[in-house]
Amino acid sequence: MHILDIKPETVFQALSESTRLRIMRLLCVTGEEACLCEFVDALLEPQYKLSRHIKILKQAGLLSTLKDGRWVYHRLVTSSEYLQQLHTSIIMMTDYEGFYQEDIKRFNQRMFIRESGRCRVGVQNTKLLEDNIKNKTDRS
Amino acid sequence: MHILDIKPETVFQALSESTRLRIMRLLCVTGEEACLCEFVDALLEPQYKLSRHIKILKQAGLLSTLKDGRWVYHRLVTSSEYLQQLHTSIIMMTDYEGFYQEDIKRFNQRMFIRESGRCRVGVQNTKLLEDNIKNKTDRS
DNA sequence: AGCAAATATGCATTAGTATGCAACTATGCA
DNA sequence: TGCATAGTTGCATACTAATGCATATTTGCT
Numbered sequence: 001m002h003i004l005d006i007k008p009e010t011v012f013q014a015l016s017e018s019t020r021l022r023i024m025r026l027l028c029v030t031g032e033e034a035c036l037c038e039f040v041d042a043l044l045e046p047q048y049k050l051s052r053h054i055k056i057l058k059q060a061g062l063l064s065t066l067k068d069g070r071w072v073y074h075r076l077v078t079s080s081e082y083l084q085q086l087h088t089s090i091i092m093m094t095d096y097e098g099f100y101q102e103d104i105k106r107f108n109q110r111m112f113i114r115e116s117g118r119c120r121v122g123v124q125n126t127k128l129l130e131d132n133i134k135n136k137t138d139r140s
Numbered sequence: 141m142h143i144l145d146i147k148p149e150t151v152f153q154a155l156s157e158s159t160r161l162r163i164m165r166l167l168c169v170t171g172e173e174a175c176l177c178e179f180v181d182a183l184l185e186p187q188y189k190l191s192r193h194i195k196i197l198k199q200a201g202l203l204s205t206l207k208d209g210r211w212v213y214h215r216l217v218t219s220s221e222y223l224q225q226l227h228t229s230i231i232m233m234t235d236y237e238g239f240y241q242e243d244i245k246r247f248n249q250r251m252f253i254r255e256s257g258r259c260r261v262g263v264q265n266t267k268l269l270e271d272n273i274k275n276k277t278d279r280s
Numbered sequence: 281a282g283c284a285a286a287t288a289t290g291c292a293t294t295a296g297t298a299t300g301c302a303a304c305t306a307t308g309c310a
Numbered sequence: 311t312g313c314a315t316a317g318t319t320g321c322a323t324a325c326t327a328a329t330g331c332a333t334a335t336t337t338g339c340t
Contacts, residue, residue, distance in 0.1 A: 005236075007158070009156055012152050012156040013152075013156035015149075016149055016153035016155075016156045017298080018147070021148055021149050035317090036316070037315095047317070048299090048319085049298085051317060051319085052298085052299090052319085070316045071316065082233065082234070086229050089222065089225045089229055092222040092225055122316060123316090153327095175286085176286070176287060176288095177286065188329090188330080188331085189328085191287060191288055192289080192328085195288085209286090210337050210338065211287090212287065212288095262285060262286060
């Protein structure tokens with residue numbers, strides 16, 4: 001699917017959900033690529049949830065994917081000026097409550113355990129993740 | 141409502157619908173402000189539909205409104221760098237089928253009949269509007 | 281006061297989206 | 311070959327959003 005075949009509203013639609021914006025912001029700010037388990041440890045959201053949101057970002061032409069064994073790396077598509085402009089907008093978004101910053105902090109910690117720049121383990125923050133999910137259901 | 145109080149996902153959500161993108165694109169490209177009846181004549185969409193979409197854009201902090209008698213003028217909010225960056229993105233969006241351009245053409249024609257820079261009439265393209273709505277229902 | 285015109289909105293219907301759970305596929309390694 | 315692990319997806323459910331119709335509101339004008 002060429003970028004020109006994707007409607008602008010599809011791109012903004014992909015950016016209209018908070019979890020997907022967290023993924024995009026993380027990649028825009030760090031300039032990194034990451035696999036699913038690294039996203040799980042950074043955002044503390046269940047793996048199936050992030051997997052589906054990443055799929056939507058891919059279908060909107062915002063992410064591309066590289067498979068490496070069991071791991072699948074996701075990175076920003078930067079091939080058009082239009083998308084680069086959008087990345088700038090995303091970086092300029094407010095982070096009033098500092099939530100994006102917390103994602104980035106956990107992400108950087110997670111990146112430390114890479115070996116030769118590759119992820120070699122699965123989800124690490126299992127405990128943190130469960131606590132995070134529990135807190136949310138308690139609040140609702 | 142201050143711009144900082146509006147969540148980024150709300151802004152992108154507002155931009156995720158095609159009619160609302162047409163409104164935004166029109167204002168970004170022309171730099172104009174316009175009232176509802178002018179939008180109706182430019183986009184050839186029913187008045188109640190555009191009224192509601194404009195409301196959503198307002199609530200997302202993308203448009204501001206100035207009332208002048210029976211007419212209500214809508215313009216872009218440009219008070220933050222973040223929004224200006226978004227406007228640039230919107231101008232850079234693809235217009236593969238030339239639909240945005242058609243809106244702008246009809247809009248410019250409509251602007252000709254302003255008096256002293258103010259709209260003094262209601263919907264003009266009643267016939268065009270009805271044809272447009274009819275074509276859509278025929279296709280579905 | 282009363283009417284006409286510009287804009288806004290309540291309601292019902294339809295369509296689309298997000299999520300949790302559980303089951304599935306795919307891959308590397310012993 | 312079998313198992314553990316990284317990632318994906320079908321299904322049911324709950325929620326949210328878009329639309330058309332009709333009606334309401336606001337304002338200027340006579």
